[in-house]
Amino acid sequence: MSKSPFTDEIEQAKPPGKFNLPHFTSFKGDKDPDRHLKHYRSTMVLYRNNDALMCKIFATTLQEYSSYRSIKKKSDHLFNVKKNPKELLRDYVKRFKAEKAKIVGCDDSIASAAFQKGLPADHPLFGEMIMKEDLTLANSFALADKHTLWDEAWRADKAPE
Structure with a gap:
């Protein structure tokens, strides 16, 4: 099992009471990543001051993102x-x-x-x-x-x- 990419502070943070996960369209790597990020931010506008929640929830919207990472070859x-x-x-x-x-x-x-x-x-x-x-x-x-x-x-x- 791989270690979480989050800090302990983010990993241990709890969502606010009565938090309901908004519906997101998953990012599959075939569309504009900036557009996906803008959509995410506008959907989560009520929680924008909760960095831990913003990080944890954003990770759930990513179905595939490795195709947008450039792998530098030597x-x-x-x-x-x-x-x-x-x-x-x-x-x-x-x-x-x-x-x-x-x-x-x-x-x-x-x-x-x-x-x-x-x-x-x-x-x-x-x-x-x-x-x-x-x-x-x-x-x-x-x-x-x-x-x-x-x-x-x-x-x-x-x-x-």
């Missing part, structure tokens, strides 16, 4: 991005770039290492990248673009007619 998150065996190289590069774009202040040297590490060891691009020294992320993506063109031409030649 550059090392990119080591979780792997090329799937049946995935086209173009799609892997696109997916990797999308994940990188979500990271504020992403370190390009870490991103470059993660991009390479996400490739299977037997992939021709992996072999070429490992042979080059001081390969920047931009150069890695440029090399990947060349391999994508080669990969697509190779697939087109092997396709049944």
